[in-house]
Amino acid sequence: MAQILIKDLYKSYGETPAVRGINLTIDENEFVVLVGPSGCGKTTTLRMIAGLEHITAGEIYIGERLINDVPPRDRDIAMVFQNYALYPHMTVHENMSFGLRLRKLPKDEIGRRVREAAEILDIGELLDRRPKQLSGGQRQRVAMGRAIVRNPDAFLFDEPLSNLDAKLRVQMRTEIKLIHQRVRTTVVYVTHDQVEAMTLADRIVVMNDGVVEQVAPPQEMYDHPATRFVAGFIGSPAMNFLPCKLTGNGSGLSVILSDGIRLNVPANRESRYRDYADRDLMFGIRPEHLTEQRQHTNAEQQDFTCKVGVLEPMGIDTMVFMNIEGADVCARAAPRSVKGPGEDMMFTIDMQNMHLIDPESDRIL
Amino acid sequence: MSTSAFVGETYRKRLIVFYIPLFLFVFAMLFPFFWMLITSIKTDAELYNRRVSPFLVRDPTFEHWRMLFQDTLFLQWVWNTLWVAVVSTGISLFAGVLGGYALARLTFRGSTVFSIWIFITYLVPPALLFIPLTGVMSFFGLMDSRASLMFAYPTFLVPFCIWLLIGYFQTIPKELEECARIDGATRVQAMVKIVLPLAVPGILSAGIFAFTLSWNEFLYALVFLSSPENKTVPVGVTGELILGDVFFWGPLMAGALFGSVPVAIVYSFFVEHYVSGMTGAVKG
Numbered sequence: 001m002a003q004i005l006i007k008d009l010y011k012s013y014g015e016t017p018a019v020r021g022i023n024l025t026i027d028e029n030e031f032v033v034l035v036g037p038s039g040c041g042k043t044t045t046l047r048m049i050a051g052l053e054h055i056t057a058g059e060i061y062i063g064e065r066l067i068n069d070v071p072p073r074d075r076d077i078a079m080v081f082q083n084y085a086l087y088p089h090m091t092v093h094e095n096m097s098f099g100l101r102l103r104k105l106p107k108d109e110i111g112r113r114v115r116e117a118a119e120i121l122d123i124g125e126l127l128d129r130r131p132k133q134l135s136g137g138q139r140q141r142v143a144m145g146r147a148i149v150r151n152p153d154a155f156l157f158d159e160p161l162s163n164l165d166a167k168l169r170v171q172m173r174t175e176i177k178l179i180h181q182r183v184r185t186t187v188v189y190v191t192h193d194q195v196e197a198m199t200l201a202d203r204i205v206v207m208n209d210g211v212v213e214q215v216a217p218p219q220e221m222y223d224h225p226a227t228r229f230v231a232g233f234i235g236s237p238a239m240n241f242l243p244c245k246l247t248g249n250g251s252g253l254s255v256i257l258s259d260g261i262r263l264n265v266p267a268n269r270e271s272r273y274r275d276y277a278d279r280d281l282m283f284g285i286r287p288e289h290l291t292e293q294r295q296h297t298n299a300e301q302q303d304f305t306c307k308v309g310v311l312e313p314m315g316i317d318t319m320v321f322m323n324i325e326g327a328d329v330c331a332r333a334a335p336r337s338v339k340g341p342g343e344d345m346m347f348t349i350d351m352q353n354m355h356l357i358d359p360e361s362d363r364i365l
Numbered sequence: 366m367s368t369s370a371f372v373g374e375t376y377r378k379r380l381i382v383f384y385i386p387l388f389l390f391v392f393a394m395l396f397p398f399f400w401m402l403i404t405s406i407k408t409d410a411e412l413y414n415r416r417v418s419p420f421l422v423r424d425p426t427f428e429h430w431r432m433l434f435q436d437t438l439f440l441q442w443v444w445n446t447l448w449v450a451v452v453s454t455g456i457s458l459f460a461g462v463l464g465g466y467a468l469a470r471l472t473f474r475g476s477t478v479f480s481i482w483i484f485i486t487y488l489v490p491p492a493l494l495f496i497p498l499t500g501v502m503s504f505f506g507l508m509d510s511r512a513s514l515m516f517a518y519p520t521f522l523v524p525f526c527i528w529l530l531i532g533y534f535q536t537i538p539k540e541l542e543e544c545a546r547i548d549g550a551t552r553v554q555a556m557v558k559i560v561l562p563l564a565v566p567g568i569l570s571a572g573i574f575a576f577t578l579s580w581n582e583f584l585y586a587l588v589f590l591s592s593p594e595n596k597t598v599p600v601g602v603t604g605e606l607i608l609g610d611v612f613f614w615g616p617l618m619a620g621a622l623f624g625s626v627p628v629a630i631v632y633s634f635f636v637e638h639y640v641s642g643m644t645g646a647v648k649g
């Protein structure tokens with residue numbers, strides 16, 4: 001229940017930087033997900049918020065308070081670890097009440113809080129068991145219960161679902177969302193799974209190599225990625241990237257992907273792209289905006305022909321892979337409309353959802 | 366799973382790979398005790414009679430036992446040994462727990478070098494160390510006192526305990542402590558409430574090792590102690606019951622037997638923890 005403010009946060013282990021200047025404001029009761037590839041500094045950032053890692057440079061505020069030198073126990077946060085970190089020599093009840101007992105709360109208050117949390121998490125019958133006697137999903141719940149009873153200013157999660165099997169992970173994901181709706185608190189959640197990020201977050205923070213690439217709500221992140229990295233990271237299957245040339249065609253602009261594929265840029269983008277005409281750029285399009293030939297629903301849809309490479313049926317859709325001037329391209333087509341490998345097929349591309357990337361800065365234009 | 370059809374075969378296999386080696390092992394372990402026992406209850410006449418089987422006792426006597434307990438200071442030696450072993454084990458465990466924890470958990474400048482140096486001090490043999498230590502002890506006026514051993518034994522017990530416990534502390538996940546510290550514990554509280562309870566098997570192993578090492582220690586005890594009433598069991602028995610080249614075999618063996626009993630009791634009492642301590646690792 002507090003804002004978290006991160007200013008120019010920097011962390012290095014010896015000579016190697018792990019986090020290289022992060023600025024971020026996390027609002028009260030907001031659910032923020034840090035996502036990024038392995039080694040990008042998510043855990044390090046979270047541990048600095050928790051106070052488990054020394055801050056090399058920069059500042060972190062929780063609420064109004066600068067907490068750089070505040071020990072973890074005085075930060076009023078709770079953390080759920082990837083391996084749950086349940087105390088093996090204590091029962092579930094003792095695990096959950098550990099923090100409250102340290103704070104010397106009255107006994108009946110402790111009992112009440114533990115029972116409430118156990119009810120929210122549906123672990124009432126497990127209170128007398130030891131962690132060893134619990135399944136992975138139950139341990140996960142206990143770990144969350146231990147955080148909830150503390151009623152902290154903020155929750156920190158470090159890949160809490162990555163040790164669960166796929167089915168349970170989806171189930172717990174929904175549950176975490178439900179719990180956040182019931183127990184409104186500021187949450188910082190780390191994951192490397194972009195689906196988890198999309199489904200849980202109020203705002204996503206994409207990190208790469210120690211810096212923040214973009215901060216945005218999930219849908220905006222998906223529709224308007226700021227960099228090539230974000231465009232490729234968010235969304236599955238990933239966005240296609242093809243080298244292209246932007247040329248003028250009379251009054252408008254067009255993108256040349258290959259000798260045979262020349263596409264018109266939507267008129268409303270022309271002013272944005274005008275300065276980049278006649279340059280080698282990178283063209284980006286998501287597979288779902290590249291389909292089998294369809295009746296056009298807007299003026300910006302265009303058709304082109306290409307030879308089919310490999311097919312990957314997914315049931316609801318079939319992924320069609322093709323090669324355009326050396327770049328692998330994936331289209332998402334209706335299963336019954338696809339041609340066999342090696343045959344020519346007509347595609348419809350929705351240029352309204354195109355992206356152009358400046359290869360020098362890797363920023364989306 | 367073995368069904369009855371396979372019982373014969375598995376039994377033969379178990380006999381060869383399990384029972385026979387186990388029997389040989391138990392025999393080798395227990396035979397010295399048996400020998401000590403029968404030698405201590407034989408009369409001297411029977412002991413030196415080469416015509417009778419040495420493995421049987423025809424005429425048991427407790428004369429040697431009486432001699433050991435009444436004519437020597439054996440009980441005083443046991444008391445000395447126990448006192449020295451308990452105190453030096455206590456000192457070593459205290460230092461070992463704190464040092465092992467610090468070296469396993471805290472990263473400070475030179476922590477790796479420091480732990481290597483501790484290991485090197487452990488490798489210095491007592492046979493080299495006893496000469497300078499004698500100087501130190503007489504400087505502090507501790508020669509011929511139990512206190513000299515209480516200070517001398519930790520010179521090898523502390524590095525030993527630290528090394529054993531570094532390894533054990535490292536098997537305890539760091540997250541447990543971190544979680545405790547976020548939950549509201551100080552570093553010391555996290556150590557006392559989370560790490561130490563989980564490290565009990567390791568601490569017990571270190572303690573048992575330290576206790577037996579001090580109980581059996583010979584060299585320092587021989588060098589530092591001279592009055593009979595200050596001696597420990599190993600030097601007392603060998604010093605007072607071997608006069609020149611005369612061996613009082615009966616009391617000597619009785620002393621050896623009663624001297625090893627406390628260690629055997631300590632071992633069997635803690636054996637369960639001890640084994641799990643050696644095989645390490647706290648799970649879940």
Ligand SMILES: Nc1ncnc2c1ncn2[C@@H]1O[C@H](COP(=O)(O)OP(=O)(O)OP(=O)(O)O)[C@@H](O)[C@H]1O
Nearest residue numbers: 013017018036037038039040041042043044045192
């Ligand atoms: N204790 C440490 N000592 C030295 N380097 C470290 C340490 N912890 C992390 N690093 C380095 O810092 C960088 C960021 O690590 P971090 O654990 O934050 O990554 P992450 O984003 O959490 O990755 P993952 O998704 O794999 O958990 C990595 O390059 C890592 O090698």
Ligand SMILES: [Mg+2]
Nearest residue numbers: 042043044159
């Ligand atoms: Mg991580």
